[in-house]
Amino acid sequence: MKAVVFDKELKLVNDYEKPVPQKGEALIRVTLAGICNTDFEITKGYMGYKGILGHEAVGIVEEVNGPDKSLVGKRVVSEISYGCKEPDCPYCAQKLYRHCPNRHTLGIWRKDGCFAEYFTMPTEVLFEVPQNVTDEQAVFVEPLAAACEITEQLHIKPFEKVIVLGDGKLGLITALTLNAQNIDVILVGKHQNKLDIARAQGVETKLLQDLKVEKTYDVVVEATGSISGFETALALTKPRGTLVLKSTVAASKEFNLAPIVIDEITVLGSRCGQFGAALRLLKSGKVDFSPLISARFKADDAIEAFEKNKEKETLKVLLEF
Numbered sequence: 091m092k093a094v095v096f097d098k099e100l101k102l103v104n105d106y107e108k109p110v111p112q113k114g115e116a117l118i119r120v121t122l123a124g125i126c127n128t129d130f131e132i133t134k135g136y137m138g139y140k141g142i143l144g145h146e147a148v149g150i151v152e153e154v155n156g157p158d159k160s161l162v163g164k165r166v167v168s169e170i171s172y173g174c175k176e177p178d179c180p181y182c183a184q185k186l187y188r189h190c191p192n193r194h195t196l197g198i199w200r201k202d203g204c205f206a207e208y209f210t211m212p213t214e215v216l217f218e219v220p221q222n223v224t225d226e227q228a229v230f231v232e233p234l235a236a237a238c239e240i241t242e243q244l245h246i247k248p249f250e251k252v253i254v255l256g257d258g259k260l261g262l263i264t265a266l267t268l269n270a271q272n273i274d275v276i277l278v279g280k281h282q283n284k285l286d287i288a289r290a291q292g293v294e295t296k297l298l299q300d301l302k303v304e305k306t307y308d309v310v311v312e313a314t315g316s317i318s319g320f321e322t323a324l325a326l327t328k329p330r331g332t333l334v335l336k337s338t339v340a341a342s343k344e345f346n347l348a349p350i351v352i353d354e355i356t357v358l359g360s361r362c363g364q365f366g367a368a369l370r371l372l373k374s375g376k377v378d379f380s381p382l383i384s385a386r387f388k389a390d391d392a393i394e395a396f397e398k399n400k401e402k403e404t405l406k407v408l409l410e411f
């Protein structure tokens with residue numbers, strides 16, 4: 091089968107062996123997939139991963155290895171991690187597969203990804219896509235779930251002031267999601283054209299240069315991925331407020347953490363979320379991610395798609411299989 095593989099370099103392989111579903115797994119035929127920054131990081135050596143890339147996809151279940159065949163023929167999305175499922179694993183018991191110490195993560199860690207004609211995943215992490223949700227929306231379910239994780243971790247009260255920093259994919263998806271969850275949110279960034287995507291869906295936006303940096307926000311979400319973004323985020327957080335870290339600010343520079351102590355700020359790391367809430371939000375039609383799609387490529391042009399993904403102005407790049 092066709093597959094986008096990373097092994098020292100990125101390549102398109104035409105004769106990769108089609109996977110065979112193991113016990114409890116389904117075989118999924120990919121229809122549409124999305125390139126994520128994590129995929130790009132992997133091509134630079136992140137996680138030391140080798141194998142088929144990709145963890146964001148929509149597809150059709152063709153086969154299930156197990157007694158329950160109810161998913162066969164269904165259009166599904168897959169959570170990205172599955173755990174050891176050992177009876178004494180406290181994370182698997184709570185379905186927190188993404189924290190299981192022996193987890194496998196699609197296209198990132200110990201599991202071939204979904205940039206291929208087929209991939210396999212255990213049926214318990216597959217979710218049927220509601221009929222009214224198109225492939226183009228469903229392919230955003232993983233980053234959307236990651237945005238939903240904020241309100242799973244933190245109770246944001248109706249009177250609280252919330253601000254999201256960063257108008258890249260991460261910031262846009264986070265702001266659109268919080269807005270759809272009825273939270274009063276301001277999105278701040280450096281690019282008017284990107285801010286306009288959120289504004290068109292009812293989000294209040296502001297250019298960074300017009301923002302008054304004062305400690306007035308109850309909840310500040312850092313989604314810039316830069317040290318200066320982190321510093322601005324900290325400077326916006328009210329005493330006793332919460333700073334939510336969404337991007338993995340690869341901290342190699344020294345910065346002053348004293349304000350966290352002086353202002354008793356809660357710092358909350360926030361990564362992936364569960365798919366149920368994300369799919370409900372997509373089904374409701376309260377968010378529309380189509381303006382984030384910058385380009386669509388056929389699988390044969392996958393290398394070109396990765397090049398496009400590198401361009402600064404690019405938001406989401408999709409791959410058709």
Ligand SMILES: [Zn+2]
Nearest residue numbers: 126128146232
């Ligand atoms: Zn992703």
Ligand SMILES: [Zn+2]
Nearest residue numbers: 173174179190
């Ligand atoms: Zn486990």
